[in-house]
Amino acid sequence: MKRAGIAIVVLGVAAGSVAFLKLSAGGFSARGKPTAVEAFIARTARRIAVSGEVRSLRNPVPDTAETLADARAHWADHCAGCHANNGSGETEMGRSLYPPAPDMRRTETQDLSDGELFFVIENGVRLTGMPGWGNGSKKSVEDSWKLVRFIRHLPKVSEQEEREMQKMNPRTPAELQEELDEEKFLKGDDANVQEQHSHTHH
Ligand code: HEC
Incomplete structure (x- = not known):
């Protein structure tokens, strides 16, 4: 019994030292990739934080085109x-x-x-x-479940969907105006830009 306890402490100290050495080798800069050890520790910590009950929750929103369309707009x-329209994370911020x-x-x-x-x-x-988006309201819970559906869909996002989302990505007012002008120009003047997007989370 006592031996097992000591072994656990020794292992813990060893793992901690490895993690520390890896960290200090990379400095504490936010640039660069987390090491495998760090990623493992983070994932394990999260697994412990999410109770079994939450982990086994079922998605209550139906897997329909409508759900995906809502979630796509929300995602965009x-x-x-941070996550990019296709979920790759290849954005400057991400x-x-x-x-x-x-x-x-x-x-x-x-x-x-x-x-x-859903929990994340x-x-x-x-x-x-990664910010938390929930505020406990029924709407926010539903929105989050829809996003879960969309995350499942990410490996299959089509180019068409990506183009649609690009129109919904937030921009600075100046950029938006430029884009609208360009679109008008390309389509001939009467083009009515109806993609105006008014989606809010809560
Ligand atoms: C400000 C940047 C930022 C925004 C905006 C953001 N995320 Fe994240 N998200 C992150 C980062 C960074 C991580 C990785 C965290 C980690 O390593 O544990 C993450 C992780 C996640 C994960 C866990 C993925 C995994 O494999 O661990 C999910 C799910 C997620 N985000 C969903 C969303 C959804 C849905 C939205 C929009 C409602 C969103 N995020 C908005 C930065 C962001």
Whole structure:
């Protein structure tokens, strides 16, 4: 019994030292990639934080074209700034965060349960750039579940969908005006730009 205890302490200290050495080797800069050890510690910590009950939650919103359309608009507006329209995380902001926004099309994300994805969207991830979006309202809960559907869809996002989302990505007013002018010019003057997007999260 006592031996096991000592072994655990020794292992813990060893793992801690490795993590520390890795950290100090990379400095504490937010640039660069987290080491495998850091990623493992972060994932394990999150797994412990999400209760079994939450992890096994079922997505209550139906998997329909309408759900995806809602979530796509929402994603383009609130998430793509860091995660990119296709979920790759290849955005200026997503790459400069530490840890960076992951490529959510990959198994590391897709293997998370619906409940875990939902939990992350509602609560964010502590000590990272991932904000929590939930405010406990029925609407926010529903929106988050829709986003879970969309995250499942990320590996299959089409070019057509990406183009649609590009129109919904937030821009500075100056950029927006420039784009509108360009579109008018390309389509001939009577083009009515109706893609005006008025989506809010809460
Ligand atoms: C300010 C940047 C930022 C915004 C905006 C943002 N995220 Fe994130 N998100 C992150 C970062 C950084 C991570 C990685 C955190 C980590 O490593 O644990 C992340 C992780 C996640 C994860 C977990 C993925 C995984 O494999 O661990 C989910 C799910 C997620 N975000 C969904 C969303 C949704 C949905 C939105 C929009 C409502 C959103 N995020 C908006 C930065 C952002």
